[in-house]
Structure formats: C-alpha cells, structure tokens
Amino acid sequence: MDGIHDLGGRQGFGRIRHSPNAGPFHAEWEKRANALYGLAVRVGLLNMDEYRHAIERMAPRHYLSASYYERSLTGLATLLVEKGLVTRDELERLAGGAFPLASPSAPGRGNVVDAPRFRVGDRVLVRDEHVAGHVRMPSYIRGKRGVVVGESPPYPFPDAHAHGVAADDEPTYDVRFAAAELWPNGADDAFVHVAVFRSYLVPAP
Amino acid sequence: MPDVAGTHKSVAPIAQRLDAVESVLADRGLQPAEFVVEATRLVEERWVPENGARIVARAWTDPAFRARLLANGRAAAAELGFELPRHHRHLVFLEDTERVHNVICCTLCSCTAFTLIGLPPDWYKDFDYRARVVRESRTVLKEMGLDLPPEVEIRVWDTTADTRYVVLPLRPAGTEGWSEERLASLVTKDSMIGVARIAAPAA
Numbered sequence: 001m002d003g004i005h006d007l008g009g010r011q012g013f014g015r016i017r018h019s020p021n022a023g024p025f026h027a028e029w030e031k032r033a034n035a036l037y038g039l040a041v042r043v044g045l046l047n048m049d050e051y052r053h054a055i056e057r058m059a060p061r062h063y064l065s066a067s068y069y070e071r072s073l074t075g076l077a078t079l080l081v082e083k084g085l086v087t088r089d090e091l092e093r094l095a096g097g098a099f100p101l102a103s104p105s106a107p108g109r110g111n112v113v114d115a116p117r118f119r120v121g122d123r124v125l126v127r128d129e130h131v132a133g134h135v136r137m138p139s140y141i142r143g144k145r146g147v148v149v150g151e152s153p154p155y156p157f158p159d160a161h162a163h164g165v166a167a168d169d170e171p172t173y174d175v176r177f178a179a180a181e182l183w184p185n186g187a188d189d190a191f192v193h194v195a196v197f198r199s200y201l202v203p204a205p
Numbered sequence: 206m207p208d209v210a211g212t213h214k215s216v217a218p219i220a221q222r223l224d225a226v227e228s229v230l231a232d233r234g235l236q237p238a239e240f241v242v243e244a245t246r247l248v249e250e251r252w253v254p255e256n257g258a259r260i261v262a263r264a265w266t267d268p269a270f271r272a273r274l275l276a277n278g279r280a281a282a283a284e285l286g287f288e289l290p291r292h293h294r295h296l297v298f299l300e301d302t303e304r305v306h307n308v309i310c311c312t313l314c315s316c317t318a319f320t321l322i323g324l325p326p327d328w329y330k331d332f333d334y335r336a337r338v339v340r341e342s343r344t345v346l347k348e349m350g351l352d353l354p355p356e357v358e359i360r361v362w363d364t365t366a367d368t369r370y371v372v373l374p375l376r377p378a379g380t381e382g383w384s385e386e387r388l389a390s391l392v393t394k395d396s397m398i399g400v401a402r403i404a405a406p407a408a
Contacts, residue, residue: 008312008363009340013333018349020395024248024324032223034324035244039230039237048292048367052314068315068330070219077226086229094225097217136365138312140339152295152368172366174297179340179361188343190359195366 001106001132002139004060009140009183033069037076046079049162053134054078057102078102106132108163111170112199118173122148123204126175126196134162137200140182141175145204149193150174157197170198248324256287257321257371258392262385264298265376274298278371282321289320295368296321299360299399306357307372308346308399310338311364318369322397329398339363349400372399379405 025031040046046054054075055063063071078101081088092099109131118124128143136158152172160167172195179187217225230237260282264271274281278296279289289296296318299307311317315330328334338345342359346352353359362370374396380388395401 005313007332007336010332010336011340013336015348016328016334016337016345017331018328018400019326020393020401022326022328024326026327029220029223031245031248032227032241034248035241036223036226036230036237038244039235039240042240043235055314064332068327073219073223073226077222080226080229085233091225091229092214092217094228095217095221097221098214099217099222099225136313138363138365140312150297150368152366155292155294155367158366172368174362174368176360179342183340187340188359190342190361192339192342193360193362195364195368197366 001056001135002130003056004058004063005056006139008138009187030069033073037072040076040079045083045085046076047156047161049134049156049158050079051075052158053105053162054082054102056134057105059100059103062100074100074102105134105163108133108165109159110165110167111157111160115170115198115201116203117198118148118151118201118203120148120150124148124173124175124196124201125204127200127202129200131159133159135159135200136195136197138194141177141194141196144177144181146175146177146181146194148173149176152195155197157199159197159199172197173201175201252320252323254321254323254392254394254397255389257318257394257397258389259285259385260287260298260321260371261373261392261397262389264373265388266385271373274373275300278369287321289318289369292367293318293320293369297362297368297370298373299362299370300373301375301399301402303375304357305360306346306353306399306402307360307362307370308338308342309362309364309370309372310335312336312339313363313365316364316367316369317398318371321369321371322394325398326394346400351401372397374399374403377403377405 126141154169157167175196179190227237278298312335317325
C-alpha cells in the first residue's frame with residue numbers, strides 16, 4: 001500500500017535530532033513495548049511482516065503523531081484483535097479508555113508467476129505496480145531502473161507472508177540506483193541501494 | 206491526547222494501553238513480565254555495538270578475516286561468536302574506502318543488524334532521517350557533522366528486506382600497531398551506521 005510509512009524521498013522534513021551514542025530507550029514503558037511485540041513474534045502469535053503491515057495501516061494522523069514505541073504497541077494490539085485473542089471492547093475496558101488501532105487490511109498476493117532470475121551486473125526495471133496490501137517496495141523506486149549488485153538467500157515473500165497467503169520464498173536483489181534516476185534534478189549525487197524482491201523486478205528493456 | 210480513533214472516548218494513556226496488552230498476553234500464559242526482563246537484558250547487555258566493533262577491529266587487523274567478512278558476513282560474524290536472528294539470513298558488510306562512503310537506513314520502518322550494532326538510535330527511526338537520507342545524503346551527513354570531500358562517492362543502503370547491512374569504516378590514521386582490543390574501543394554505532402567517520406586519536 002502507498003502508506004504514510006513510505007517516507008523515502010518525502011520533502012518538508014527537518015534536521016535530524018542527532019545525539020551521538022543515544023541509548024535505545026528513553027522511558028521504562030518503551031522497554032515493555034519493545035519486549036511485548038518480541039514475545040508475540042517469538043511464540044508465533046504473529047510474524048514480522050504482519051507486524052510491520054499492522055503499523056503501516058495506522059491512520060496517517062495517528063502514525064505521524066505517535067512515537068516509535070506507540071506505533072509498535074498499536075501494531076501489536078491491532079493484530080491481537082484481528083486474530084481473535086481479545087475484542088476491541090475488552091481491550092478498551094482493560095485500558096480504561098479508547099485504544100486506537102490500525103485500519104483493516106486489503107488482501108495480500110502470492111509471488112509473481114515466472115518471475116525472472118537475475119545475476120550481479122544485470123540491469124533491471126522495478127515493476128510499475130500499485131499493491132493494495134503489504135509490499136516492501138518503497139515507492140521511490142517504482143518504475144525506476146537500476147543494476148543488481150548482490151543477491152540474498154530466499155526470504156518469505158512479504159506481500160503474502162503479511163496476509164497468511166501461501167507463497168514460495170524468494171531472493172532479494174540489492175539493486176543500485178543513481179539518485180538522479182530516482183529524483184531527476186532533485187537529489188544529492190549518490191547511489192541508493194534497495195533490497196528488492198524478485199517479484200518486483202523485470203529485466204530492463 | 207487527540208481523539209484519533211474518531212470515537213467519543215478519550216484515548217487511554219500509553220501506560221494503560223500497555224497494561225491492557227500485557228494482560229491479554231498474560232492470560233494466554235505467556236508470562237510477559239518475565240519476558241520484559243529477559244528482552245531488556247538482551248538489549249542492554251548482549252546486543253551492544255561493542256559486538257560490531259570487535260568484528261570491525263578484526264577486519265582491520267586480519268586481511269584474511271576481512272576477505273571472509275566481505276564474502277559472507279554471517280559466517281564471519283559467527284567465527285567471533287556473534288549470531289544473528291534466524292530471519293536475518295544474509296549479512297553484508299559495506300567496505301568504506303578513501304573514495305567510497307557507505308551509510309545505512311530503513312525508510313519503511315527501523316531495520317538494522319541490531320544484534321551487532323545495538324537497537325537503532327532514536328534519530329535513525331525518526332521521519333526526518335528516513336525521508337531525507339536517501340535523497341539528500343550529502344546534505345544530511347554534513348548536518349550531522351560529516352562533511353565529506355566532494356570526490357567521495359556516497360552509497361546509501363535502504364534496509365527494505367531482511368538482509369542486514371553494516372558499514373566497515375575506515376581505520377583511522379595514527380593507530381599503527383594498536384591491539385585489536387584498543388582499536389575496537391574506537392568503533393562507534395554511528396560509524397557502523399555510516400553517519401560518522403572515526404577520528405584519528407589525539408597524538
């Protein structure tokens with residue numbers, strides 16, 4: 001989905017609030033939030049793709065106003081309700097107030113049939129696709145051309161794995177894009193590398 | 206807190222929402238309170254940037270190890286006793302040179318090789334870094350204190366799958382003959398993310 005989480009290349013943001021050697025946590029409750037989603041993953045209540053997608057489905061206004069660990073908690077709570085471990089009413093009764101959750105999901109999809117294989121050095125084109133459910137193709141590479149510089153072992157296909165759809169694992173390719181290809185006349189000169197699932201790619205014509 | 210859900214109830218404070226979720230997990234017999242202690246210990250004691258620093262220092266001092274690390278990061282990290290979560294099936298160390306500077310990010314969320322460099326810092330997960338570093342890399346690095354010479358090529362790596370990237374920074378000048386342990390003490394989390402170069406030690 002073209003969600004609010006897909007931030008790469010968005011303009012209007014400000015200076016990075018950089019603090020060297022920042023610790024991972026700023027409050028005790030953040031430690032709990034970090035642990036609870038980890039526990040849910042460990043015991044198999046949910047997988048990482050479901051978790052990421054639940055966060056992506058948060059209402060944009062909520063996503064942008066929530067801290068990182070509030071987004072984490074919202075994603076976890078959304079999945080606990082969707083998977084029937086608790087009702088929203090019960091969750092709100094336990095919390096003593098409203099408990100904003102993420103919006104419902106669109107259906108997922110399986111692998112692209114007959115997706116080609118690539119080798120390092122191959123020139124590739126990212127499919128010009130608009131996927132309704134979970135997808136790990138940042139929109140800034142959609143329809144763009146790059147060169148394969150690496151290949152991973154097969155991973156679960158996120159577009160399926162986030163939705164309980166059966167699919168084959170597939171490799172990702174580290175694809176090198178020139179920043180000028182991604183944002184013509186609108187970026188600092190650099191190469192940007194993205195790990196792209198095989199189903200998202202075709203050979204560059 | 207704003208009424209983001211569009212209901213008439215006011216939103217429960219975050220601590221109460223956490224309590225609610227924790228009690229749901231506790232009712233399933235999952236012992237969340239115990240897990241919070243265990244997970245926090247892992248984050249604060251086991252998954253620390255000193256792990257990555259040891260790998261970097263070994264790569265600086267042992268050319269054969271460096272070659273193995275660049276060929277297969279997971280296997281080389283395992284040689285030093287560092288394991289990655291099972292779902293991080295591939296680990297790529299990104300070699301900086303005098304002419305190439307690497308920097309990592311995750312524009313979609315917050316992915317990092319957290320068992321090696323620690324959980325990501327707050328600014329890495331902030332919208333400003335996620336939005337800007339892929340498009341304004343040189344500007345962002347300069348704002349963060351790293352003013353790279355114009356001839357240095359910048360390579361940004363967006364962690365969009367479960368492959369993990371770690372920057373292998375340049376060994377600073379003035380460290381000839383240093384022990385691996387002493388070298389490791391120079392290596393910071395920021396340098397393995399790629400928003401800092403490691404300064405030469407004061408003479």
